[in-house]
Amino acid sequence: xxxxxxxxxxxxxxxxxxxxxxxxxxxxxxxxxxxxxxxxxxxxxxxxxxxxxxxxxxxxxxxxxxxxxxxxxxxxxxxxxxxxxxxxxxxxxxxxxxxxxxxxxxxxxxxxxxxxxxxxxxxxxxxxxxxxxxxxxxxxxxxxxxxxxxxxxxxxxxxxxxxxxxxxxxxxxxxxxxxxxxxxxxxxxxxxxxxxxxxxxxxxxxxxxxxxxxxxxxxxxxxxxxxxxxxxxxxxxxxxxxxxxxxxxxxxxxxxxxxxxxxxxxxxxxxxxxxxxxxxxxxxxxxxxxxxxxxxxxxxxxxxxxxxxxxxxxxxxxxxxxxxxxxxxxxxxxxxxxxxxxxxxxxxxxxxxxxxxxxxxxxxxxxxxxxxxxxxxxxxxxxxxxxxxxxxxxxxx
Numbered sequence: 001x002x003x004x005x006x007x008x009x010x011x012x013x014x015x016x017x018x019x020x021x022x023x024x025x026x027x028x029x030x031x032x033x034x035x036x037x038x039x040x041x042x043x044x045x046x047x048x049x050x051x052x053x054x055x056x057x058x059x060x061x062x063x064x065x066x067x068x069x070x071x072x073x074x075x076x077x078x079x080x081x082x083x084x085x086x087x088x089x090x091x092x093x094x095x096x097x098x099x100x101x102x103x104x105x106x107x108x109x110x111x112x113x114x115x116x117x118x119x120x121x122x123x124x125x126x127x128x129x130x131x132x133x134x135x136x137x138x139x140x141x142x143x144x145x146x147x148x149x150x151x152x153x154x155x156x157x158x159x160x161x162x163x164x165x166x167x168x169x170x171x172x173x174x175x176x177x178x179x180x181x182x183x184x185x186x187x188x189x190x191x192x193x194x195x196x197x198x199x200x201x202x203x204x205x206x207x208x209x210x211x212x213x214x215x216x217x218x219x220x221x222x223x224x225x226x227x228x229x230x231x232x233x234x235x236x237x238x239x240x241x242x243x244x245x246x247x248x249x250x251x252x253x254x255x256x257x258x259x260x261x262x263x264x265x266x267x268x269x270x271x272x273x274x275x276x277x278x279x280x281x282x283x284x285x286x287x288x289x290x291x292x293x294x295x296x297x298x299x300x301x302x303x304x305x306x307x308x309x310x311x312x313x314x315x316x317x318x319x320x321x322x323x324x325x326x327x328x329x330x331x332x333x334x335x336x337x338x339x340x341x342x343x344x345x346x347x348x349x350x351x352x353x354x355x356x357x358x359x360x361x362x363x364x365x366x367x368x369x370x371x372x373x374x375x376x377x378x379x380x381x382x383x384x385x386x387x388x389x390x391x392x393x394x395x396x397x
Contacts, residue, residue, distance in 0.1 A: 005093035007101045009109065012076055014083030014389065019116035021308065021389055022088045022344075023073065023381075024335060025066035026095030026102075026121075029058035036365040043367070052371045059369040060362045062121045065350045066091055068377045069119075075382055076389075085389050088113055095335050102335035106342060115344045117308045117388075119381070122330040122348015125320060127355045130199050130224070137316045138328035139309060140348030141191060142301035145266035146333040147275055148294040150259055151175065155288045157256030164254075168288075169246055172258040175289055176241055178282050179262070184236035186226070187267055191304075192234055195326025230356075233331040237275060238265045261294075265331055268299040297333065300340040302347060308388045309347050315383035319376040320353050351377035 005028070014020075032043030041047045041055035048054050056063070073089045090113070092101030105113075122140030130136055153172040156164060164170070188196075225231040232238075243261035264275050276291060283289050302309075304327050313325050336346035352373035361367040 002093070002100070005101070007092040007105055008089070009091075009105070009113070010073060010089040012073060012083060012087045014085040014087070016086075017084035018389070020086040020088050020114050021385065022090055022113065022115035022118035022339075023069035023385075024090045024092070024102075024118050024120040024339070024346075025062050025069055026092050026335060027063075027066065028094050028096050028101075029061065029063070030096050030363050032057040032365070032367075038366075041366075041368075043365075048371065049368075053368040054371060054374070055366070055368045057367055059367045060124075060350070060352070060354070060359070061367070062350065064352065064369040064374060064377070065121055068351065068374060068381055071378050072382045072385055075378075076385070081386065081390050083389050086114075087385060087389055088115065090115075090118075092335060099335060099338065102338050106338045110339075110342050115339060115342075117306065117345045118336070118339055118347070119308070119312065119384075120336045120339075120346060120348050121334055121350050122332070122336060123328050124350045124359070125316070125323060125353030126359065127353060130196075134199075135320060135323040135353055136195065136199055137313075137320065137323050137325045137349075137353065138195060139312055139316075139325070140330035140336075141304050141309070141327045142189070142268060143299060143330045143333060143337060143348075144268075145270065145272075145297060145299040147264040147266060147272050147296050149262040149264065149276075149279075150292040150294055151262055151283075152290045152292065153258045153288055154290070155256060156254075158254045160252040160254055167254045168256050168258045169254065171286075171288055172244075172260060175283050175286070176260055178284075179239055179241070179279065182239060182282055184238065186235050188235050189267060189329045191327040191329050192231075195328060198326045199324045228356075230331070230359075233265065234329055237267055237270055237278075238331075239263075239279070265333075266299060267329070268301060271298070272296040297337055300337050300346075302340060302345045306345055306347070308345070308384065311384040311387040312347060312349050312351075312380070315380045315387070316349065316351055318383070319351070319380045323353065351380035 034042045037043050043057040046056050092105055094100040123138040125135055125137040127135045153168045155168040155171045156166045240263040241260055242263045246255045246258045249255055266275055317323055317325055330348055339346045
């Protein structure tokens with residue numbers, strides 16, 4: 001799509017007995033400020049510390065997964081595995097902002113590739129998400145919709161020495177406070193209910209009893225799930241104020257226009273018009289406030305009765321004994337959206353297990369992944385790919 005930002009496609013050919021399986025990742029990362037990182041473990045260093053962690057921007061999102069997918073293809077070749085389906089590596093440019101890499105691949109190559117099923121980012125193994133010291137591995141089968149909005153205020157400008165409630169920045173801040181006070185309704189998706197039931201069965205006790213019974217789960221939600229930002233996002237339609245601007249001007253000049261960027265993530269079944277109607281009701285009938293749609297993509301979902309989905313689950317659990325497993329609705333937006341729109345079954349699993357504090361380094365300083373996670377991740381993915389792709393002489397890694 002751009003001379004400086006290329007995508008890569010690599011194929012191991014099978015005998016055509018089954019449709020192709022694709023391993024998808026993206027090559028780009030979000031920006032990083034080296035000043036916020038340790039001097040010897042910078043964001044583009046790839047340094048491996050004494051505790052066995054690889055440091056760098058993209059370790060979790062998603063160069064670590066890209067490396068695991070690449071090594072899966074390499075080991076299939078090294079082992080000389082007879083394949084009944086093509087296994088295709090797709091590493092695309094620009095997922096983080098405009099998805100131009102995946103858009104180009106879909107527009108120009110998807111019919112040729114014929115991806116029936118693929119694995120991408122989306123799910124991961126987490127320790128402490130539901131119960132302390134317990135691990136839950138989630139494979140995303142669905143993604144929330146994304147709605148990006150610009151909220152613009154056109155109102156009075158003036159001199160900074162005389163505060164006025166009708167100044168544009170003040171009007172915008174008042175509108176944003178109404179959005180911040182929003183209490184979203186809770187809707188537990190079927191994938192979350194299944195994950196809770198599985199985790200409850202493994203945990204036991206009163207909490208486990210509650211989590212296995214849908215009529216009692218809502219009571220559980222009010223506490224533990226809403227208290228965690230990650231799980232709260234999975235059971236509500238969210239609105240994040242992601243940017244503010246009044247333009248460049250002197251401190252004593254109040255502009256007559258101000259902007260805010262809103263990042264809304266929508267559960268399956270919720271459309272852009274439904275969300276906009278909710279926000280307009282909160283903002284009130286104020287002609288000074290204008291909502292503009294910058295981008296919208298509806299939620300997508302793939303079925304869970306799929307051999308590759310089941311293989312991923314089995315091999316992830318084999319690599320992490322004692323963990324529980326369940327499907328999940330991903331709160332983020334990935335390139336899987338474009339594949340699902342073409343009829344491809346897409347599943348999200350970065351086959352690592354990390355504590356919540358480590359997950360929080362994604363898109364933040366100190367992003368890192370352990371060498372052990374990379375090793376277990378390779379065993380998980382290679383095992384699952386072998387299970388669904390190897391010919392008559394099936395092999396295990």
